[in-house]
Amino acid sequence: MYKIxxxxxxxxxxxxxxxxxxxxTTRISQAFPLAEVINAGIPGDTTVDALERIDQHxxxxxxxxxxxFFGANDMATHHLKTSExxxxxxxxxxxxxxREKIILVSPPANNPLLHVLDRPEHRLEKYVEVAKEVAEQNDIPFVSLFAExxxxxSLRPLLQEDGLHFSEEGYDLLALLMNRALREKIKEGDED
Structure with missing residues (x-):
């Protein structure tokens, strides 16, 4: 039994x-029935919040x-966090x-036509690039959710009406990508 x-x-x-x-959580648990899958997602969190709760969660x-998987809130203009x-x-x-335990997921695409005005595309692309660079520098798996x-x-089927949060189809895609990366990571761990 292992923990994800x-x-x-x-x-x-x-x-x-x-x-x-x-x-x-259900989609990941179904793909890894021998794992204990713990969801430590908190709505509204940024990487600052993540650091405050990393010990406990x-x-x-x-x-x-x-x-x-952070970034969507870090880049929101009301948080005023820089990409650095x-x-x-x-x-x-x-x-x-x-680093041997981590899979880094890029910030997601959003639909600016559906009122996601505080997360402009040019800013989003910068955060995606930063996440990719950090993954490469640390030699850790990177899930390029934004690119996928x-x-x-169309983004519309992947997102809820707010243009940011995921629909069931969006969760299907996210789980598919995460499961693929987790399988590779687990396989690497088994070979060590």
Missing amino acids: ILFGDSITAGYYHQEVTDLL VLTYKPDYVTV DYRENLQKIIDLIG MKKQE
Whole structure:
């Protein structure tokens, strides 16, 4: 039995129609029936919040694998975090958890036509690039969720009406990508 922690914000938490649900946790648990999957997603969290709660919500569980999925709130204009703050905080999270346990997930695409005005596309792309660079510098798996979402014909089926939070189809895609990365990470761990 091994432990997988899903560490992130409202999308990780399964925020769906104004409620926290098990939409993501269930999809990961079904793919890894021998794992204990712990959802440590908190709506509204930034990497600053993540660092404040990392001991209680992640390290105390002594996880084998951790998906780290932040950025959508860090980049929101009302938080006024720079991409360099985001970079530094991601690095601190990696250092605390240990790079051998982490899978880093990029911030998601959002639909600016659906009122996500505080997360402009140019700012989002910068945060995605920063996450990718941090993953490369630390030699950790990177789930390019943003790029995978942008490959879709339309973002609308992946997102709820707010243009930011995921629909069931969005969770299907996220779980598919996370499960693929987790399988690779677990396989690497088994080979060591």
